[in-house]
Amino acid sequence: MKLEATKQEARPSAKDAHKLQVPILLIGITLIVVIILIVLAHRYSTEQEKALQTQQGLLNTARQHFQSSGIEKDMITEYLPKYQMLIDKGFVGEERRIEWVDELRAQHKNHKLFGVKYSISQQEVYKPAFISNTGGFVLHRSIMTLDLDMLHEGDILQLIESLGAKNGAPFVLRDCEIRRLNANTELSRQLVANLHAQCELDWLTLHEPLAQPATNP
Numbered sequence: 230m231k232l233e234a235t236k237q238e239a240r241p242s243a244k245d246a247h248k249l250q251v252p253i254l255l256i257g258i259t260l261i262v263v264i265i266l267i268v269l270a271h272r273y274s275t276e277q278e279k280a281l282q283t284q285q286g287l288l289n290t291a292r293q294h295f296q297s298s299g300i301e302k303d304m305i306t307e308y309l310p311k312y313q314m315l316i317d318k319g320f321v322g323e324e325r326r327i328e329w330v331d332e333l334r335a336q337h338k339n340h341k342l343f344g345v346k347y348s349i350s351q352q353e354v355y356k357p358a359f360i361s362n363t364g365g366f367v368l369h370r371s372i373m374t375l376d377l378d379m380l381h382e383g384d385i386l387q388l389i390e391s392l393g394a395k396n397g398a399p400f401v402l403r404d405c406e407i408r409r410l411n412a413n414t415e416l417s418r419q420l421v422a423n424l425h426a427q428c429e430l431d432w433l434t435l436h437e438p439l440a441q442p443a444t445n446p
Contacts, residue, residue, distance in 0.1 A: 315435075319398035324352060324371055324434045328397065333375075336391040343378035343422050345388075350374075355433065365438040372403070373430045378422035382407065385426045392430075403429040 319325045326349055337345050355370035379385055389402060405428035411421065
């Protein structure tokens with residue numbers, strides 16, 4: 230009987246269990262709070278690490294832009310005078326037909342040649358095989374046809390060389406056909422036209438790239 234009484238006394242009563250609910254509840258709440266704090270701390274650490282990586286990426290991009298801007302500035306400083314020279318010559322920009330014709334007339338008069346007839350075709354885009362990359366520029370050409378009576382072959386050569394020596398737009402001699410007008414050698418010694426030349430020149434110009442329209446995001 231004494232043993233059974235001792236066992237009954239060792240069992241917790243309902244009152245004791247009620248007293249333990251509060252500490253157990255507090256411990257549970259504390260564990261939950263600790264877990265939440267650990268999760269939030271880990272998330273915060275992850276976000277800060279990502280933010281740091283983003284800032285480092287922006288810094289590297291800014292450094293690259295700064296370096297590239299320095300390189301671009303050096304390139305502009307080096308090549309701008311040469312580019313301006315090409316503009317002044319008439320190679321870059323709109324074609325200058327009036328200047329071509331004026332120079333042709335001046336050289337024709339200077340060398341005292343026979344009468345010359347000319348015509349200039351409409352300007353067109355030109356993609357020759359010897360130029361593979363124009364760097365965004367668009368190469369154009371205008372074909373000039375020359376009909377010229379000559380005393381001898383040197384007349385057309387002299388005219389072409391004079392046009393090429395002028396500090397102007399470049400051209401390419403595409404084709405030149407020469408035929409004899411007088412077969413009499415005695416007449417060829419007089420100041421009469423012995424030959425006739427029909428030649429074609431490609432006057433070349435570069436047009437700057439067109440600005441691309443801005444697209445709305």
